[in-house]
Amino acid sequence: MGLHLIELEEGFSCYASGEFEARFIYQEIFKDNNYEQSGLPEAPFVIDVGANIGLFSLYMKQKYPAARVIAFEPAPENRQALRQNLELHQADGVTVYPYAVGSEACEATFTYYPAMPGNSTLHPEEKALQKRLMSERLGEQAATDLFQATTITVQVDRLSRFLAEHHPEATTVDLLKIDVEGAELEVLRGIDDGDWAKVRNVLLEVDNTEGALAEIEALLREKGFTVASEPVPLMWEEMQLYYVTAHR
Template sequence: MAQLVEFQNTSCYATSKDEANFIYKEIFEDGCYDVSNLPEAPFVIDAGANIGMFSLYMKHKFPRSKIIAFEPAPETYGLLRRNLELHNLADVEALPLGLASTASTEKLTYFPNLPGNSTLKPEEKQQLYEMAVERNGREAANKRFDGAQKLDVKLERLSNILNSHPSFTQIDFLKIDVEGAELEVLRGLDDSHWGLVRNIVLETWDASGVRDEIENLLRAKGFTIKCEEAGWAKGFYMISASRGI
């Protein structure tokens, strides 16, 4: 059941208060998605929008920003819409889609007690579950991961979406947090759009086995790369990619 969670700089509806607190700290306090070269009115893609915390943050920092936010899990998408309405945010388009290299319908493993970990790659979450057991005990891990559901969700190529939004001249910021499908999101960009992307920040886990491919792809597209291990768990990395404007 959704509850309103209050923070220092914002508030939002969430089904997991603990997860909302974690995401808030990551974005608002730790600044994991901060980049230095954004214009006053950036065009932003939020891939893996979850309940909308990143979009709220960007509108807080850049009130004139325009955002397209993608969230495929139906319940989470409902909370995303609810939070955007709560703050009366303009110029944020929320779409009930995931992003991939090919348009399709796939099975999403949805964790109702830990919705931010919902994934198209459930085999990776088994490893995360075992890590949670080792760290906090099986009872606590089961409380977080129990009740998983298989949901049909629609996936679309990012370039197909961008083709229906012809007014933008560049993609100032592409944020990706998609629980193992990061490379799929990037492969959904056509060459005609790659040249318009100025900044990318994404989270990836070494268990996904795609970090080297992601970094090689970004370098091949002309980006300067910075990769840092995240502080919350071993093996998670934040990759920042930018190019001069």
């Protein structure tokens, strides 16, 4: 399939392997403002876990040109698109790490979907419902094509390790965004208490078909956040996808 340049609207193009998904994510972030956060400083320090092809990082740089962003993306093709998109939009101040983020350092098998790279995951078993719904509503062949997968071995490490080794100067994390297709709790459990104290805002997307939402909300409240959740718009209700926002 490979990367190709897609014009998402007049004046905004990006490199992507899956046009269908890129258009959906662009609508979600840039047009519907579902990732809008109020109260951030002029030059926020932002962590983008599950950066995919970089649309969220670009959105933050568009809104906050002085922002510093660290972006984690384990899939090589996604990471190539991310770097090309940063260059295309002349977005500096973004550091890209070729890692998945989790609760401990390890190697893991990562399932990559070239037609829907944003759905790529450490937990492919959680995609069964989505694939079934797509088969019912888009047709079996379309679902099969969209979920055609390859597997790769990726490095996983804890977020606190990256902060300690590469960003010891960061005393505040203004926004932690997490979109990791089923590994949200693992990311959160890889944050030390000392680093939790630095985090001001959290935004993540959660699949609640296995009941993860309540556990994530409880963990965030335990860490001192005010938490709110709402269904992800434009998604089938049966998928039980939620945005969780947490603020100090």
